[in-house]
Amino acid sequence: MRSQTISRLLTIFAFAYLAFLYVPVLLLPLFSFNDNIYVTFPLKGFTWKWYQSMAANQPLIDALLASLQVGFAVSVVSTVIGMLAAMGLTRYQFPGKGLITSTIMLPLVIPYIILGISLLSLARQVLNIDLSLWTIVAAHVLVCVPLSMLVLIARMEGFDKSLEEASLDLGESAWRTFWRVTFPLAIPGIVSSFLLCFSTSFDEFVLAFFLSGTESTLPIYMYSLLRFPAKVPGALALASCILLGSIIVIVFAEWYRRRGIQAQQEGLV
Amino acid sequence: MSDAMIAIQDVTKAFGPIRAVDEVSFEIGRGEFFSLLGPSGCGKTTLLRMLAGFEIPTAGEILIDGQPMSAVPPNQRPTNMVFQSYAIFPHLNVRDNIGYGLVRMKPSKAELNATVDRALALIKLSGYGDRMASQLSGGQRQRVALARALVCRPKVLLLDEPLGALDKKLREEMQLELRQIQREVGITFVFVTHDQEEALTMSDRIAVMSKGKVLQIDSAAALYEHPNCREVAEFIGTMNVFEGRLLGVQDGVARVDAGPAGELLAPVNGAADLAPGAAVSVAVRPEKLEIAASRPATGNAITGRRLAEAYLGDRSHYYVGAEGLPKPIAAAAQNKQRALTSGSAGETVWVHWPVEAGVLLER
Amino acid sequence: MAATGAIDNESRRSASTWDALRRFWRLHPGLRGLALLTPALIILLVMMVAPLLLTIALSFATQTGFVIDRTPTLANYAVLFAPEGKLYRILIWKSLWMSFTATIAVVLLAYPMAYYLAFRVHRRKLLWIILITVPFWTSYLLRVFAWKVILGFNGAINSGLIYMGVIDKPLEFLLYNPTAVTITLAHAWAAYAILPIYVSLEKIDRSLLEAATDLGDGPLRRFLRVTLPLSLPGTIAATLLVFIPTVGDYLTPSLVGGTSGIMVGNSIAALYGKANNGPLGAALSIAMMLAITLVVCAFLAAIGPKRLRHKGS
Numbered sequence: 029m030r031s032q033t034i035s036r037l038l039t040i041f042a043f044a045y046l047a048f049l050y051v052p053v054l055l056l057p058l059f060s061f062n063d064n065i066y067v068t069f070p071l072k073g074f075t076w077k078w079y080q081s082m083a084a085n086q087p088l089i090d091a092l093l094a095s096l097q098v099g100f101a102v103s104v105v106s107t108v109i110g111m112l113a114a115m116g117l118t119r120y121q122f123p124g125k126g127l128i129t130s131t132i133m134l135p136l137v138i139p140y141i142i143l144g145i146s147l148l149s150l151a152r153q154v155l156n157i158d159l160s161l162w163t164i165v166a167a168h169v170l171v172c173v174p175l176s177m178l179v180l181i182a183r184m185e186g187f188d189k190s191l192e193e194a195s196l197d198l199g200e201s202a203w204r205t206f207w208r209v210t211f212p213l214a215i216p217g218i219v220s221s222f223l224l225c226f227s228t229s230f231d232e233f234v235l236a237f238f239l240s241g242t243e244s245t246l247p248i249y250m251y252s253l254l255r256f257p258a259k260v261p262g263a264l265a266l267a268s269c270i271l272l273g274s275i276i277v278i279v280f281a282e283w284y285r286r287r288g289i290q291a292q293q294e295g296l297v
Numbered sequence: 298m299s300d301a302m303i304a305i306q307d308v309t310k311a312f313g314p315i316r317a318v319d320e321v322s323f324e325i326g327r328g329e330f331f332s333l334l335g336p337s338g339c340g341k342t343t344l345l346r347m348l349a350g351f352e353i354p355t356a357g358e359i360l361i362d363g364q365p366m367s368a369v370p371p372n373q374r375p376t377n378m379v380f381q382s383y384a385i386f387p388h389l390n391v392r393d394n395i396g397y398g399l400v401r402m403k404p405s406k407a408e409l410n411a412t413v414d415r416a417l418a419l420i421k422l423s424g425y426g427d428r429m430a431s432q433l434s435g436g437q438r439q440r441v442a443l444a445r446a447l448v449c450r451p452k453v454l455l456l457d458e459p460l461g462a463l464d465k466k467l468r469e470e471m472q473l474e475l476r477q478i479q480r481e482v483g484i485t486f487v488f489v490t491h492d493q494e495e496a497l498t499m500s501d502r503i504a505v506m507s508k509g510k511v512l513q514i515d516s517a518a519a520l521y522e523h524p525n526c527r528e529v530a531e532f533i534g535t536m537n538v539f540e541g542r543l544l545g546v547q548d549g550v551a552r553v554d555a556g557p558a559g560e561l562l563a564p565v566n567g568a569a570d571l572a573p574g575a576a577v578s579v580a581v582r583p584e585k586l587e588i589a590a591s592r593p594a595t596g597n598a599i600t601g602r603r604l605a606e607a608y609l610g611d612r613s614h615y616y617v618g619a620e621g622l623p624k625p626i627a628a629a630a631q632n633k634q635r636a637l638t639s640g641s642a643g644e645t646v647w648v649h650w651p652v653e654a655g656v657l658l659e660r
Numbered sequence: 661m662a663a664t665g666a667i668d669n670e671s672r673r674s675a676s677t678w679d680a681l682r683r684f685w686r687l688h689p690g691l692r693g694l695a696l697l698t699p700a701l702i703i704l705l706v707m708m709v710a711p712l713l714l715t716i717a718l719s720f721a722t723q724t725g726f727v728i729d730r731t732p733t734l735a736n737y738a739v740l741f742a743p744e745g746k747l748y749r750i751l752i753w754k755s756l757w758m759s760f761t762a763t764i765a766v767v768l769l770a771y772p773m774a775y776y777l778a779f780r781v782h783r784r785k786l787l788w789i790i791l792i793t794v795p796f797w798t799s800y801l802l803r804v805f806a807w808k809v810i811l812g813f814n815g816a817i818n819s820g821l822i823y824m825g826v827i828d829k830p831l832e833f834l835l836y837n838p839t840a841v842t843i844t845l846a847h848a849w850a851a852y853a854i855l856p857i858y859v860s861l862e863k864i865d866r867s868l869l870e871a872a873t874d875l876g877d878g879p880l881r882r883f884l885r886v887t888l889p890l891s892l893p894g895t896i897a898a899t900l901l902v903f904i905p906t907v908g909d910y911l912t913p914s915l916v917g918g919t920s921g922i923m924v925g926n927s928i929a930a931l932y933g934k935a936n937n938g939p940l941g942a943a944l945s946i947a948m949m950l951a952i953t954l955v956v957c958a959f960l961a962a963i964g965p966k967r968l969r970h971k972g973s
Contacts, residue, residue: 031879035780042776045769049795049850052806055816059809067809068819113700120693132700135708137900139908139952141925142945145932146711149718149942153728170707173700187387193351194384196372198398198449208397212388231799234910238929247801254805254915264809267802278797282790353687368686 056271060264067260078265088266091249095230098161098245102168102229107221109169110176111214117177118184119192133174143167144238151239159241167235172225179224183217216284223281227274246270302327302453302485303348308357310343317343319509320357325487325502330479332488332496335506336532341489344506345455348487349378362452377446378455381462383438385430391417391441392426398449416444419478436467443475447482454479456488460495472498493533497521505529523566527578527658536580537626539599540660543575551657553579557621561597563657576660583629585654588615588638589647598649601626603642608632613639617648719942726936736943748927748944752951755923758838759906760955762845766902767895769846770853775887777854778861792858796851804912807844811835811916836918844912849905853898860894861887896963900956907952924948 063073082088117129135143147167151157191213195205211218233247240248246266253263301324310318318340325331333341346352347359350371359366361375377398386394396413404412417423420440430438439459446454456475460468476499479486490496496503497517504514505528513525524530527538541555546565555561563579571577579597592598601619612632616625626648630638640646685691720732739745773792781788795803810816811834818830834840864887872882910925917923924944931941 034879038772038776038780041772042780045773046791048769048847049792052810052847053795053798053803055809056802056806059816066814067812067816068814069816069823070819109699109703112696116693116696120690120696122690122693128697128701132697132704134704137904138708138712139905139925139948141908141910141928142715142949143708143711145928145941145945146715147707148932149714149938150711154714166707170703173703177700188382188384190380190382190384191386193371194378194380194386194445195397196351196370197349197376197378198445199372199401200398201372204401209386227797231797231801233799233801247799250801250805254808260809263805267799267805271798271802274798275794278794279790282786282793286786368683370686 053271056264057268060261060268062261065258065261067264078261079269081262082265082269085262087244088249088262091244091246094161094243095246098165098168098236099226099230101165102172103222103225105165105169106172106176106225107180107218109173110180110221111218113173113177114180114184114217115210118181119189132177135171136174140171140234143170144235147235148238159239161241161243161245163239163241164236164245167239168225168229168232171232171235172228175224175228176221179221180214180217183214183220187213216287219284220281223277227277231270231274300327301325302329302362303487304358304360305344306358306360308344308347308354308359310340310347310352311355316509318347318354321506321509321511322357323504323511323514325485328483328485330476330486330488330499330501332490332500332503333506334490334493334496334503334532336491338508339506340509341491341506342457345378345457345487345489348453349376349455350374375452376455377449377451377453378457379439379442379446379459381457381459383435383442383459385433385438385441385445387430390427390429391422391433394430394441395445395448397445412448416448419447419481420444435462436471439463439471443478447478451484453485453487456486458489458491460490461492468495475499497533505532507532521582522656524580524656524658527580527660530580530656530658535583535627535629537583537586538658539579539622541577541579543571543573543577545573546571550652551577553577553657555579557619558599561655562652563597563655564653565657571659578658578660579655580658581650581655583614583627584612585650586626586628586648587630587650588617588628588640589649592647593649596649596651597655598647599626600645600647603640603644603646605642606639615639617646619648715942715945718939719946721939721942723937723939728938736940737947739940740943740947748947751922751924751927752944752948754838755907755925755948756951756955758842758845758923759903759909762842762849762906763899763903765842765846766849766853767857767899770850770898771857771895774854774857774861777858778864792851792854796855800848801911803848804844804915807840807847808835808915811840811843835916836921838917838921840916840918841913841921841923844916845906845909848912849902852901856894856897856901857891858894860891860897864890892963896960899959904952904956908948 058071059067060078061074061076062071063075063077064071113132117125144167147163147170148159151159151163157163191209192205195209196202200208230245231247232245233251236245236248237251244252250263250266253259253266303325305324306322308318308321309316321340321344333344335341343352347354348361348366350366350369353367366374386397389397392410392413395416396409399409399412413426414423417426420443422437422440422444425433425437430441433441439462442459459475460471463471472495475486475488488496488499497520500517502514502516503520505512505520507528513520513529515523520529520533524533524536530536531538539553539555539558539561541553541558541561544552544554544560546552549565551563551565551571553561553563558579561579565571581597592600599617599619599622601617601622604616604618604625606616607614610632612629613635615628615630615638617628618625628638628648718728719736720734721728721730722733722735723729740748777785777788777792808815812818813830813832813835815835817834818827821827822830868886868890869882872886877885907923908925908928909923910929913921913923913926917926928941928944928948931937931944935941
């Protein structure tokens with residue numbers, strides 16, 4: 029009897045929680061179609077104009093391109109480094125593995141403000157290099173490598189180590205073994221890592237803010253919009269587009285990852 | 298220069314302070330079906346992996362067909378391995394799996410297909426070429442792993458407990474098949490197992506290993522009839538062991554005071570010179586024992602009371618508890634003689650055997 | 661003749677050194693593993709260790725105008741501990757407190773959600789997991805922005821309440837104060853807490869729960885005696901995962917905090933930037949990290965080392 033009430037309360041809570049998670053964010057698209065420069069109730073009327081103004085907005089397009097380029101570079105570099113590190117950690121034994129792993133995961137727990145400012149000092153005062161999209165790429169790689177490693181280690185531990193030994197035993201060199209066996213089997217993990225790093229970099233604000241030069245990434249651009257009430261609806265439209273884009277990407281990524289796990293469980297026992 | 302296919306010379310493998318393989322030396326002949334037998338952790342798999350090249354000896358040398366292997370990586374050795382997990386590539390179908398090791402030689406498509414077809418016929422899986430690993434049963438995967446390795450024409454085939462995951466009936470079938478294939482193909486097989494029945498069935502010779510050392514290398518019959526130490530005797534088959542002290546040796550026969558089992562005689566066959574007072578055991582196989590109502594005139598005999606019987610279809614095991622002995626004596630007999638050997642529990646009987654049927658071992 | 665002999669010996673020696681090296685490489689396959697880790701370690705060294713060391717070093721310097729004087733001095737730390745540094749101490753304390761409240765709120769709300777997902781959802785688990793994960797991956801900036809829009813003077817709440825006639829003047833206390841920051845943090849970080857707790861609950865061997873019931877426990881007792889303790893590692897992970905980054909958060913206070921709601925992160929940024937006092941900013945950063953570490957250690961010590969034995973990453 030009582031446990032049934034608890035069950036019902038729990039279900040109500042779960043749905044309420046989902047609402048709590050989503051409603052605030054869903055207000056953004058809601059107001060992006062509102063024909064009103066201020067974000068207030070009541071809703072005035074439906075309009076596409078905020079979206080239309082986006083197309084002509086050159087700084088926005090530049091920022092979008094910059095974010096895409098940075099995101100792509102970060103994903104590629106982080107995934108490659110993460111793949112090498114994952115292979116090193118899952119296929120070999122050596123002392124200090126636990127310590128090394130923990131250390132590489134450290135960037136995940138250092139506050140980004142401190143990382144950002146420290147990197148800024150390093151770049152400007154010690155190395156005397158100019159800030160640019162490349163400095164942003166470097167900073168993002170630092171925080172994405174641990175994420176890439178987490179994904180790839182999980183994937184690499186999932187398949188049989190003797191597969192690579194079998195390939196060697198059958199005469200292939202280590203290099204060809206990687207391309208014929210390891211890489212094909214790791215592809216789901218590589219794709220996941222790529223998507224994860226890309227979306228992390230694409231959305232990241234603090235590090236980009238402190239390490240950007242003349243070019244802005246999309247989050248920096250959006251942040252600048254928020255200072256001017258007149259530009260807020262444009263920011264809403266932009267935010268909604270980004271939201272839609274991320275949802276599509278994430279759903280795809282999750283579906284793809286689950287499919288990989290399923291295939292793993294069937295074929296690799 | 299011996300003509301052995303594999304020569305293992307003083308090989309040791311240490312992991313830190315632990316010696317997985319401890320100064321092992323022996324040779325394996327050409328075309329032999331050779332087994333490494335022992336409990337988990339005895340070093341047999343480590344030794345096999347050293348033959349394959351996946352582990353490097355800490356000390357000692359391995360020669361295959363006369364060539365030292367210490368500088369040779371696994372992909373250049375004339376060996377191929379069937380892994381315990383089969384290691385069938387899940388992203389390739391059966392044909393591509395079998396042909397995997399041939400691809401780098403860049404054969405023509407016709408050649409490759411012909412070779413793979415022949416291999417499929419050998420393992421009786423013709424027509425399964427397009428299936429993926431997930432569509433195969435355990436036994437089928439095992440055969441694909443075998444074909445994949447054989448197709449590379451190695452001088453030595455290494456098998457790491459390949460039948461462990463199969464059920465009993467399938468395992469017995471595969472044992473016979475493997476033996477047949479080995480005779481057909483004619484190459485040296487090195488087979489690792491912890492199942493002594495399996496080793497006895499299939500091998501020309503067996504190396505019994507324990508804690509990194511090789512205890513005895515012999516044919517199945519020799520290991521069974523003449524184990525050289527207690528560990529081998531108890532590992533292979535069942536063995537009744539009576540502990541005691543050596544009283545004396547006369548004309549090749551030892552007299553042993555076996556405590557509650559009385560005085561027992563056993564042949565001394567080349568065991569180390571043992572002095573009177575040495576701790577020894579007399580060991581005898583269950584099927585060599587007979588059960589009688591009264592003490593026979595010759596041979597060793599121990600009296601006791603019948604305990605349980607175990608009926609196994611073709612034979613039965615009879616257990617006799619003798620006073621003062623820690624374990625019941627196990628006797629075995631074919632059931633066609635059941636009338637002679639069976640009896641009721643609690644009955645007092647004599648278990649006896651001829652002196653030559655026993656073995657003298659160090660304690 | 662002797663010369664060529666010497667050269668031969670030399671090349672033979674270097675050949676054997678090369679061979680010895682090759683043999684060493686073959687004999688220790690673990691070295692290959694380390695080699696594969698090198699790029700990651702280099703990134704770590706150059707991009708994290710070096711900058712942090714730099715910041716530590718900077719905290720012992722002083723800056724006037726644009727000139728940095730690198731003679732080592734404890735002046736900055738002195739400032740932090742002195743009466744004139746009271747502002748900073750309060751700031752650190754406030755940040756810790758705001759993070760703490762937000763973390764508690766996040767974890768307390770996330771736990772039942774994770775529990776529901778782990779134990780009550782049977783058929784559409786994948787869908788739920790995607791629904792829970794999506795907010796996790798959308799832009800943090802967007803989530804904070806959403807709250808700015810909601811809590812603003814003319815924002816969603818105010819205008820909605822006015823429109824519905826509940827109030828006639830906008831509520832001013834909604835935005836630009838510490839509470840706004842805490843609420844925003846609690847929402848923005850919610851998704852980060854669910855996943856570790858969920859994973860931890862999902863991993864619990866169901867037969868343990870059956871055994872507890874079999875031995876006489878009702879649902880509440882079973883929860884307190886079996887489920888809760890076994891989910892502790894995930895819950896602790898969630899707590900740390902939310903607490904540690906939020907203390908130093910820059911974005912949320914700058915968008916919804918106003919002047920009263922600023923946190924340590926904003927102050928550090930200001931010191932480096934407008935205030936032209938990088939060294940003090942560095943010292944404040946170090947102080948903040950030490951404060952976080954102390955709190956985390958105290959927290960873990962309070963939990964008890966025994967219960968941490970099963971903690972994963």
